[in-house]
Each structure stands twice: as structure tokens, then as C-alpha cells.
Amino acid sequence: xxxxxxxxxxxxxxxxxxxxxxxxxxxxxxxxxxxxxxxxxxxxxxxxxxxxxxxxxxxxxxxxxxxxxxxxxxxxxxxxxxxxxxxxxxxxxxxxxxxxxxxxxxxxxxxxxx
Amino acid sequence: xxxxxxxxxxxxxxxxxxxxxxxxxxxxxxxxxxxxxxxxxxxxxxxxxxxxxxxxxxxxxxxxxxxxxxxxxxxxxxxxxxxxxxxxxxxxxxxxxxxxxxxxxxxxxxxxxxxx
Numbered sequence: 069x070x071x072x073x074x075x076x077x078x079x080x081x082x083x084x085x086x087x088x089x090x091x092x093x094x095x096x097x098x099x100x101x102x103x104x105x106x107x108x109x110x111x112x113x114x115x116x117x118x119x120x121x122x123x124x125x126x127x128x129x130x131x132x133x134x135x136x137x138x139x140x141x142x143x144x145x146x147x148x149x150x151x152x153x154x155x156x157x158x159x160x161x162x163x164x165x166x167x168x169x170x171x172x173x174x175x176x177x178x179x180x181x182x
Numbered sequence: 183x184x185x186x187x188x189x190x191x192x193x194x195x196x197x198x199x200x201x202x203x204x205x206x207x208x209x210x211x212x213x214x215x216x217x218x219x220x221x222x223x224x225x226x227x228x229x230x231x232x233x234x235x236x237x238x239x240x241x242x243x244x245x246x247x248x249x250x251x252x253x254x255x256x257x258x259x260x261x262x263x264x265x266x267x268x269x270x271x272x273x274x275x276x277x278x279x280x281x282x283x284x285x286x287x288x289x290x291x292x293x294x295x296x297x298x
Contacts, residue, residue, distance in 0.1 A: 074224075
């Protein structure tokens with residue numbers, strides 16, 4: 069079936085450095101790509117998303133880029149802070165039923181060292 | 183307050199004893215979904231529902247049942263729980279229509295289930 073691959077599974081950076089998490093998807097019809105952040109002991113929450121008609125989107129220190137030809141998208145976090153430490157999940161829409169479904173990558177555990 | 187409510191939040195049970203985890207949303211969302219989260223395996227989808235009386239299998243449906251008799255409720259049923267179903271379970275909902283645009287998926291707080 070359709071899937072979303074996410075890399076790396078763990079990422080450790082120094083405070084102030086940048087972090088990049090990459091995802092690839094298999095369904096060429098995918099058109100919506102959200103990123104969720106899950107802090108320890110909490111539920112996943114949306115931090116940023118991008119649609120297929122846009123190549124890049126920024127929100128303060130986070131940005132997402134999309135390459136539809138290569139079927140991959142990435143999350144970029146600049147000037148990382150300890151509170152950025154969390155598990156990050158990418159997701160993509162896939163064909164399913166009449167309205168599509170959303171599937172997730174396996175997650176990236178980001179650790180930001182002070 | 184707009185939210186997805188799961189119950190129970192924590193449960194310890196024994197093998198074979200049927201249990202139901204309830205999920206309710208007050209946002210009139212069409213799409214609802216169940217995930218299990220295990221270390222290193224991310225969020226794996228169990229079942230999802232596009233609307234009332236419409237349910238589909240996700241990646242790991244074995245050992246689970248769901249129903250969607252009302253728009254707001256999407257219970258997860260474990261008819262005969264086994265230890266390999268020990269996990270953290272999340273229910274989530276969205277307005278739907280992922281194929282036509284962006285829709286934020288709202289998660290419940292999670293239900294930690296232990297099967298002995």
C-alpha cells in the first residue's frame with residue numbers, strides 16, 4: 069500500500085543549530101502534507117502544513133519545503149531551542165474512499181542540547 | 183471547547199476480557215480515526231471512518247473492531263485483548279475531505295492500555 073518514509077529516526081543538535089527532517093511519499097496523488105509535534109506525554113499537534121500547489125511555507129522558525137517531482141518534503145527548524153525537543157511526525161494524504169486518508173511517517177525524535 | 187475526548191485514559195486488563203475505548207468529538211467532524219503508538223513504530227492507523235456508517239481498515243486492524251453509528255462517536259472495541267495490544271491509543275478527528283484540501287487532525291489525549 070501507500071506509505072510515508074521519514075528520516076532520520078533520531079536527531080540530536082546543539083541549541084541554536086538547524087534541524088532538518090525529511091519524508092518521502094509514494095502516492096503521486098498526495099496533495100496535503102502536515103507536520104505534527106508530540107511533546108513527551110502529550111498528544112500530537114499540528115505545527116505546519118503545506119499543500120501541493122505550494123513549494124515552501126514558513127512560520128517563524130519552522131519551514132516546510134515540498135518537491136512534488138521527487139515526492140519528498142522536509143521540515144526545517146532554525147535556531148533550535150530546548151523546547152523544540154519532541155517527536156515530529158510527517159504525514160501525507162493518500163487515496164482512500166471518496167475523500168482520501170492521511171498516513172503518518174514513523175516519527176523523528178529531536179533532542180536539542182543546551 | 184472543541185475537543186476529542188477518549189475514555190478511559192488508563193486501563194489495565196487481562197487477556198480475553200472484552201473492552202471498549204470510547205471516542206467522542208464535539209466539532210461535527212466527518213472523519214475520525216484510531217491510531218496505536220508503540221516505541222519506534224510511530225502512529226499506526228487501526229481504523230478510520232469517513233462518515234456515519236462508513237469505516238475502513240487502516241494498517242493494523244487485526245484484533246480490533248469499530249463502529250460509527252453517530253457522527254460524534256467512534257468507539258474502539260477489543261473483543262479478546264491480547265498482550266500484543268498493550269499500547270498507547272489515540273483517537274483523532276477532522277472535518278474531512280483530505281483529498282480536496284487541508285484539514286487539521288485533532289487528537290484526543292490518548293488511552294494507555296495494558297493487557298496482562
